Amino acid sequence: MPQHTLPRPICAHCDGFPTVAITTGHTTPDGHRHTITAHCPACHGTGHTTPTRTNIRVGV
Numbered sequence: 896m897p898q899h900t901l902p903r904p905i906c907a908h909c910d911g912f913p914t915v916a917i918t919t920g921h922t923t924p925d926g927h928r929h930t931i932t933a934h935c936p937a938c939h940g941t942g943h944t945t946p947t948r949t950n951i952r953v954g955v
């Protein structure tokens with residue numbers, strides 16, 4: 896069975912959820928909730944760690 900997808904290490908800081916929307920509590924003039932987005936500083940919003948040779952321990 897051919898394997899086309901390389902195993903991509905999930906970012907240990909954000910568990911693969913690099914971008915989160917934070918509700919500010921205000922609403923925009925068109926009625927939507929105003930949110931700001933924050934990107935994971937470790938993976939810069941990619942959700943995956945950079946392919947370096949550093950040892951990353953995930954878990955406890």
Ligand SMILES: [Zn+2]
Nearest residue numbers: 906909935938
């Ligand atoms: Zn991350």
